[in-house]
Amino acid sequence: MTVAGVLLAAGGSRRLGAPKQLLKTNGVTLVERAARQLLDAGCCPVIVVLGANAAEVRDAVSMLTLECVENAHWERGMGTSIALAMTALNAVRFAEVRAALIATCDMPAVTVEHLVALKTASNSCDATSSAVSGTTSGVRRVASSYVGPDGATVRGIPAVLPRADWSALAALDGDEGARAQLRQPDTLTVSLRHGSFDLDTPADVAAWHASEAVSP
Structure with a gap:
């Protein structure tokens, strides 16, 4: 399956005060790092959606085999970036x-192993589950699931969205993201x-660096 x-x-990393895309680890x-994880997980093509600090972020991934698309409306929110990527993939x-x-x-x-697990789960269905989900492609x-700050279980990204969802995703705007799709019971x-x-x-970054320092 091609994913x-x-x-x-x-x-724009407003709360951080600096481009988070350009923060470094090792x-x-x-x-x-994130682009390499997608490539190492076997994704093809890999599309990076740029916006704020586009030139610098593009340069940071220029050594990798991927495609960059620039979102002129990035300030309106994540939904515009998802919509742009889905439009590009519909070519x-x-x-x-x-x-x-x-x-x-x-x-x-997020690790490469987690991304591979998402891909494996998306392709590990039989005819019965395909019928239940309403998909014809199998x-x-x-979605990734984790416990949110309020203790509730969250379904979020990283997530695999089948082509059947792309029309709805291509119509996104603002900061809505793919929540409506990921909340579906199937x-x-x-x-x-x-x-x-x-x-x-900055506190998040400090906590991250501290955790890296004590990791084995």
Whole structure:
């Protein structure tokens, strides 16, 4: 099954005060790390959505075999970036792509192994589950699941969205994201420990660096 990778890297990092895409871990920027994870998980093509600091972020992934698209409306929210990526994937040359794995670069808990697990779950259904989900391609929608700050279980990205969802995703605007699709009862989940932790503020970055320092 051909699964595209979509890396959302357009945000302005207002609460952080610096481009989170260009933060480094072990000498590697977060945007490069996240793009490499999608490539290493077997996603093809990988599309990086740029916005704020587009030139610098593009340069940070210039050594990788991927495509960049620039979102002129990134300030309106994540939905515009997802819509742009889905429009790009609907091009004829990507007709063999059956699903898109959407990720961001500010979730330190994400690993290549987790992305592979999402892809595997999306393709591990039989005829019965395909009938239940209403898909004809046999590709299931799969979200990452983790405990949110309020203690409730969250379904979120990284997530695999089958082509059947793309029309709705291409119409997104604002900061809505793919929540409506991921809340559907037929959505499968793969647990992501510490998935609710992302790098939004200087305190988050400090906690991340501290955790790296004590990791074996």
